[in-house]
Amino acid sequence: MDQRSEVLLRQARLFQGHLLLVGLPADDLLGRLPNAYGWSWHAGDQAILDASFPERSQFGVNVPNWGFDAAVIFLPKSKDLTDYLISAVAARLDGAELFLVGEKQGGIKSAFKQMIHCGKPRKLDNARHCQLWQVTVTGAPPAVELASLIRVFNIPLTNGLLKVVSLPGVFSHGRLDHGTKLMLKHLDKLPSGHLLDFGCGAGVLGSAVKLLYPHNTVTMLDVDAFAAASSRLTIDANGLDAEVLVGDGIDTAPINLNAILSNPPFHIGVHTNYSATENLLRKSAQHIARGGELRLVANKFLKYQILIEKHFGMCEIKAINNSFCVYRAKRS
The missing domain is CATH 3.40.50.150 (Vaccinia Virus protein VP39)
Structure with a gap:
């Protein structure tokens, strides 16, 4: 199990609703969160997820059309991509919860600041060399068109x-x-x-x-x-x-x-x-x-x-x- 997934499962009570997992690893997290769906842009990960959890993960560059009432973004390496993901997902979560999880080595200790325009972030967990942050989206930002970036x-x-x-x-x-x-x-x-x-x-x-x-x-x-x-x-x-x-x-x-x-x-x-x-x-x-x-x-x-x-x-x-x-x- 990916260590970021382990951190989420430490707070599993927060993730029992219709959840979107953004950039999720190819592990058993979807099996542990039965109401969750994934969004992946890595073809190798997507192939593994498709084999283990058919029709539970979408591949591509746009936010899935599935209905979800909360989302977790797995922090990518690129700051520009993080900005796009936060804005695109938060636009669908007015008044709802958006989470960001990542490794300390990967920059999560500063990346949470990219959520500030959505609300006031707070740190929920600090374990497995990772951090988990949460923000309640107050006034959803306008959807960002990928073409504009x-x-x-x-x-x-x-x-x-x-x-x-x-x-x-x-x-x-x-x-x-x-x-x-x-x-x-x-x-x-x-x-x-x-x-x-x-x-x-x-x-x-x-x-x-x-x-x-x-x-x-x-x-x-x-x-x-x-x-x-x-x-x-x-x-x-x-x-x-x-x-x-x-x-x-x-x-x-x-x-x-x-x-x-x-x-x-x-x-x-x-x-x-x-x-x-x-x-x-x-x-x-x-x-x-x-x-x-x-x-x-x-x-x-x-x-x-x-x-x-x-x-x-x-x-x-x-x-x-x-x-x-x-x-x-x-x-x-």
């Missing part, structure tokens, strides 16, 4: 500008991160055919490839519904034709790809997690056609070259700076 920025490419559209919670929201910036300088000599942007975020790499090599088929894949929505907005903003998939890891990717491009994440929430990237490096050769290649950018301290060489053979360092490496490996 979009951030747009332009990236110059050799054949024009790429317009990037990002939503709260998406990696490097509203700006180009340094790793992807380095990768964009080294998209030359890509194989022709079907290319995958793995962990696509706002769709920067996939959209750039489609602009630079319009004859290629481009697919983008991310585990996060907000990222997938952002990628679709970026595609539309540039008038591109590309596919966006939501799935948990490389296992959900197409096969017979001619190239996989990635600036893979190595953090989930407040915890360092390399599993998605390690799984990518271990299995990507199964998804790449002979003669195809993997091109990956990563913090150079991560030392992915050894893993890449283990599963592909020779791995070239195509570019390097003070912080990042671009790796290139070809499937023989």
Whole structure:
């Protein structure tokens, strides 16, 4: 059981009504709170919840239409996403209770201040390295449209500008991160055919490839519904034709790809997690056609070259700076 869920269950008497669990972990909390429903945007968590509690959790970027008389938000990593979730949920809870639970290491000790516009927050519990806060929504704020929180920025490419559209919670929201910036300088000599942007975020790499090599088929894949929505907005903003998939890891990717491009994440929430990237490096050769290649950018301290060489053979360092490496490996 997730430690945040354990904190909620210490106060289980408060959560017996029609409850919405926002960003809930994939544990047994729905089983312990039979009148609760979930809202998730992580495809892996949603698959587990669907298997254990059919039709008890909704996947996506918008507040479910279910009727609920209280809600618990599991604090996400992104402050912008927290603002959106609090405003969107509080708009449905005038005079009712809104709770925020999170790990101290994840910033819950200050995040409760984001609830002040809803009422006066009070701390209910402090256990399992977590805190639980409650606010009675006094005068529900107007519903926040997700589209109003979009951030747009332009990236110059050799054949024009790429317009990037990002939503709260998406990696490097509203700006180009340094790793992807380095990768964009080294998209030359890509194989022709079907290319995958793995962990696509706002769709920067996939959209750039489609602009630079319009004859290629481009697919983008991310585990996060907000990222997938952002990628679709970026595609539309540039008038591109590309596919966006939501799935948990490389296992959900197409096969017979001619190239996989990635600036893979190595953090989930407040915890360092390399599993998605390690799984990518271990299995990507199964998804790449002979003669195809993997091109990956990563913090150079991560030392992915050894893993890449283990599963592909020779791995070239195509570019390097003070912080990042671009790796290139070809499937023989």
